[in-house]
Amino acid sequence: MIGYDEFRRGMRRLAAGVSIISTQSTAGPLGITATAVTSLTPDPPSVLCCVNKNLVAGNAIRQNRSFCLNLLRQQHHSLARRFAGMDGVSGTAKFDEGAWVTLASGTPALADSLVSFDCQLDRVVEAGTHHVLIGVIHEIRLGELGNPLVYCGGNFTSLLPH
Template sequence: MNGFTRTTVGADEFRTAMRRLAAGVSIISAPSPKGPLGITATAVTSLTAEPPSLLCCVNKNLVVSEAIKSMGRYAVNVLGQEHCTLARRFAGMDGARGAEKFTAGDWEYTPDGVPRLADSLVSLSCDVDRVVAAGTHDILIGVITDIRTGKQGEPLIYCDGSFSGVLAL
């Protein structure tokens, strides 16, 4: 044994607890045969500097998860506070679905067809290195192939069910 006491925590209790964890907001975008796809995500983090890699978690039941796995590439677009409406759109809060989500925002495409947000704080283009299944989600490990840094700005944060900016201390 590892010395930890095992307890049973329910999914609702876990979700409530995780809502208290403030996180930066990104849009994960990918090409697909039916047009661009994307979702709002907070489960994104750097992994290693050598090779430059990141990790993101995507619900395996979403179409974008299948597109990323089949196409082998995606982008992580880090949002600024001014992208709050776009974050809501890509989270499905305004009713837009699939490629329709991309009718809002200033989108451009990499040479290999990955949509990226032209005015994001930074866009990281990735090739899928590995996919690890974990419960309801896929953990995507992506090797960064290109970085496009945008203008500096205040990052968009999600915490306790709300989007906001970072407040100075």
């Protein structure tokens, strides 16, 4: 059987784009850094996000049934660390940095992201330690083109052109 640590070491070699999943709670905005996100289907336009079951932000998403998937650019590495809990900031205080706007749905979106997808939660699937969240996209906010932030080998990095 493959152990927890062995799995994590192997998956660290998978390069992934970095996002902040944001939502609104009764206490205010909440968010987490995520790499386990992907497009799901164009009809209806949907995304898939994997969120640890123990995270308060994940509970808030399941309660209010909405979230925003914000794709980060390389300049957002400090925000990625902040929302991952790497600098000791938690809860709504994470939103004290960054340019945040409130969408019509009430969900916070990063104003200078590569793109923000405002989603209505369609369904939740339990999978081990995580919930797989499927969101139907109701609004897309395209930002300026730029170099995406990537996570690989335990580090935030960016793409290099060939």
